[in-house]
Amino acid sequence: MTRPRSRASAGLPPITPDQVVDAAVRLTVRDGLEGWSIRQLAAELGVGAAVVYHHVGDRQKVTMAVTERVIAQVPVPGADLAWREWFGALLADVRKVAMHYHGIARQMVLLGPVVPSAREIIDEGVGVLKAAGFGDESATVYSYLVNTAFNLIAVEDDRNSRPEARLEHARMLADLADEPGNPGLAAMGEWLRERSADMGKLRAYDAEFYRYCVERALDGAQARLTAIRRRRRG
Template sequence: MTPSSPKSRTAAGLPPITAAKVAAAATALTARKGLDGWSVRDLAGELDVYPAVIYHHIGGRDAVLHAVTERVVAQMPCPPADLPWRDWFTEFLCEGRKVLRKYPGVARRLYLAGPTVPSAMRIIDRGVTVLQRAGFGDEAVDIYSYLVGTGFLHVDLEDERAERVEERLAARDAFLAHGNREDTPGLAAMASQLSTRGRTPAQIVKDDEQAFRYIIDLCLDGAETHLG
């Protein structure tokens, strides 16, 4: 989609374009297509402007991605500082996952490029402080990076797996073929567990949520061994 005419938006009776509107449109595109699923030209089409308008108000694609990441992270929770450290990270990661899953690709950007957007700074400061108060001392920063990085990485994997539902179901069925074989007890155990997993989209979402919580609990258990 391209602008219908070169005349100004004001002359056409259209509201002016602002950086906030560009970021909002890019965030909406990310929710529909994923962070890597659209171009600056696509974004310009959404706004009915020329791509040059995007560059004028925000900058190139990387600047737009930065703005999208900021808007997404701003939706993530920053739990109260007086929560016990395990409760703090459970709430942040599990509720934060729900936000990130709405915007495929943002978790990967956070994991690879680092959460450098303004809204992330308050979260990082509070999370590290919670760990310091809990008694992790000089390891607080490393423990924070481990817990949050693992959470973001797993969400990134969920984003990828969401595009491969049929492949996941086929792999599940392959394991189920080993359900009652005594010569492969490990595979039989895997089949027994997978037999309880759902096949519908709603059931798969529930299974993924439970798996995420289990992984976070394991990470918290591991971190707890470093206390004191």
């Protein structure tokens, strides 16, 4: 059996760490963060798996590099914004970015802010909350707001990975509108009936629901800030 030629003998430049991560990002867009293996990544690059291990490391390290690359795309809002506007802008952009990379939101929920770009956002976000008056609760409030966002995105992301199953489930729930003697279920079914017609409508509903939940989370943080201020005055 003839062994495959090396890149050098084929006249090709050597693979770089950035190229490995670039390829892993492409596979994540196509198949999701958990949808590819190191062997598939190596095939995408036209090299052996040992090249990936040499330049970046095992799958966990490649996954972390992909997560860093994605989270780095989230713009940090301007420091001139009030705390509520700052987080409103941040969490809107988090969804815009994360929804392009299936599995990234779940990765952030499970592992937390372990990539450098997330740490930068934390530094800014906690600072904004401290300046607003949240004091010792600033880190907790930050975690509450960001985890709320990533959990919502992770659920939406998982649902959208199986569109036919999601449509069928939504239609089953919509049928509850015809349930006699169950006004709560009927109201939920009626609410879903129009939204369950196709994936486009469901995804528009997801965006609407995400904005609603983020606003209510911000309302909760605002109520807590009011209580903190009252406690300090009293």
